[in-house]
Amino acid sequence: MAYIYKVGIAGAGLMGSGIAQAVSAAGLPVVVRDVSGELVQRGLQAIRKGFEGRVKKGKMTAEQLEQKMALVSGSTSLADFSDADLVIEAVPEDLALKKRVFAELGAATPSSAILASNTSALPISAMSEASGRPDRVLGLHFFHPAPVMKLVEVIPTVRTSQDTLDTAVSFVEGIRKLPVRVRECAGFLVNRLLMPYVGEAIRGVESGAASKKEVDEAMVAFGMPVGPFLLVDTLGLDVCTKVAVVLEHAYGERAKPPASLKKLVDQGRLGMKSGAGFYSYSEAPEFAVGPEAPQGTFRPERLLFPMVNEAAFCLEEQVASPGDIDLAMMAGTGFPQRTQGPLHYADSEGLDVVLSKLKEAGHAPCPLLERKVAAGELGVKTKRGFFEYT
Ligand SMILES: NC(=O)c1ccc[n+]([C@@H]2O[C@H](COP(=O)([O-])OP(=O)(O)OC[C@H]3O[C@@H](n4cnc5c(N)ncnc54)[C@H](O)[C@@H]3O)[C@@H](O)[C@H]2O)c1
Structure with missing residues (x-):
């Protein structure tokens, strides 16, 4: 196993600057590269602003801020990656661009350097091939805001070496984050599980079963930090649509994006950043997703059971272990700690209940869920479900 002494970041945008802040906060030198001096400066300013926020909150001193900033440098030249042990790519979500960047990084860095992608949903295997050293390539998927969010999905491809993975x-532990190992698949783990949940929220409102506000309030009452509509508005509807397209391509009918997502993007309503998404944050009028008739019958399980179903597919495909799935959803989405994660939640609701409700709502249940129910593994009440209970 090698040690990471210096980190490079390709792309000084939202994620690149956030990751750079997290790396320097942990005491490691980091060089951030973008395509123009102006963009590099904007990235460096964002990092400084991030630290200033911590100073204001009394979490660090002004002197410590300068010490951390001294570890950060900006560059437009690939030559500044020549002594990096790890480069994390955070350029826009475009496979052709990312492949080009990986080819450049393969040539510009020492042959021992690890190259990682922060892609939300694109195939890391395809990027790894372009680098010329696929055994040193993997996914390191940080979550926004990167300085705050603890979870990092660590995604080895079929070609990643054990040494690269270790x-x-x-490295992720060293920057005080929580690494969760995820087998490469479309959407990886957290986004893959989040999309059926969000999709069902939107479809529910489209059909007039509940209002946006009612759904958001119900999910907050369940314990989520924000409801699904506010979540999508925060993440960006364009970003979510890109992920949804990848998921639909990979998983077909069960990952079909709801119609209003595309309608809103076509209207330029991209969420908070554009002043309007599902909700309006400006003069723009509210968007009517559906009849908006509150029925008072909305139950969180309507969104949570499709998430559990996708988690079962992930288990069947060995994307992650049951414990890691629960941990990742709590750390990556704020799934309430008291439930111990979506799989523990399913066990406590009863897998027979989950299965019958999924069928009732017209979802195609995962075969693993059907087999567990057939075998009498119903969760807490039979002492065996996704987990064992004594
Ligand atoms: N925004 C999120 O919430 C989020 C969360 C997790 C992962 N991601 C992923 O992170 C990646 C970056 O997303 P973002 O939101 O930071 O995008 P962004 O548009 O804010 O930043 C991308 C930056 O890359 C720069 N860039 C373009 N070509 C480059 C090149 N050849 N070399 C160096 N820099 C180059 C751009 O100028 C820009 O500054 C994407 O793959 C995205 O899917 C985003």
Whole structure:
């Protein structure tokens, strides 16, 4: 296993600057590269602003801020990656661009350097091939805001070496984050599980079963930090649509994006950043997703059971272990701690209940869920479900 002494970041945008802040906060030197001096400066300013926020909150001193900033440098030249042990790519979500960047990084860095992608949903295997050293490539998927969010999905491809994986996991722990190992698949783990949940929220409102506000309030009452409509508005509807397209391509009918997502993007309503998404944050009128008739019958399980179903598919495909799935959803989405995660939640609701409700709502249940119910593994009440209970 190698040790990471210096980190490079390709792309000084929202994620690149956030990741750079997290790396320097942990005491490691980091060089951030973008395509123009102006963009590099904007990235450096964002990092400084991030630290200033911590100073204001009394979490660090002004002197510590300068010490952390001294570890950060900006560059437009690939030559500044020549002594990096790890480069994390955070350029826009476009496979052709990312492949070009990986080819450049393969040539510009030492042959021992690890190259990681922060892609939300694109195939890391395809990027790894372009680098010329696929055994040193993997996914390191940070969540927004990167300085705050603890979870990092660590995604080895079929070509990633064990040494690369071990080094990357130890690096993530070293910057005081929580690495969760995820087998490469479309959407990886957290986004893959989040989309059926969000999709069902939107479809529910489209059909007039509840209002946006009612759904958001119900999910907050369940314990989520924000409701699904506010979540999508925060993440950006364009970003969510890109992920949804990848998921639909990979998983077909069960991952079909709801119609209003595309309608809103076509109208330029991209969420908070554009002043309007599902909700309006400006003069723009509210968007009517459906009849908006509150029925008073909305139950969180309507969104949570499709998430559990997708988690069962992930288990069947060995994307992650049951414990890691629960941990990742709590750390990555704020799934309430008291439930111990979506799989523990399903166990306590009863897998027979989950299965019958999924069928009732017209979802195609995961075969693993059907087999567990057939075998009498119904969760807490039979002492065996996704987990064992004594
Ligand atoms: N925004 C999120 O919430 C989020 C969360 C997790 C992962 N991601 C992923 O992170 C990646 C970056 O997203 P973002 O939101 O930071 O995008 P962004 O548009 O804010 O930043 C991308 C930056 O990359 C720069 N860039 C373009 N070509 C480059 C090149 N050849 N070399 C170096 N820099 C280059 C751009 O100028 C820009 O500054 C995407 O793959 C995205 O899917 C985003």
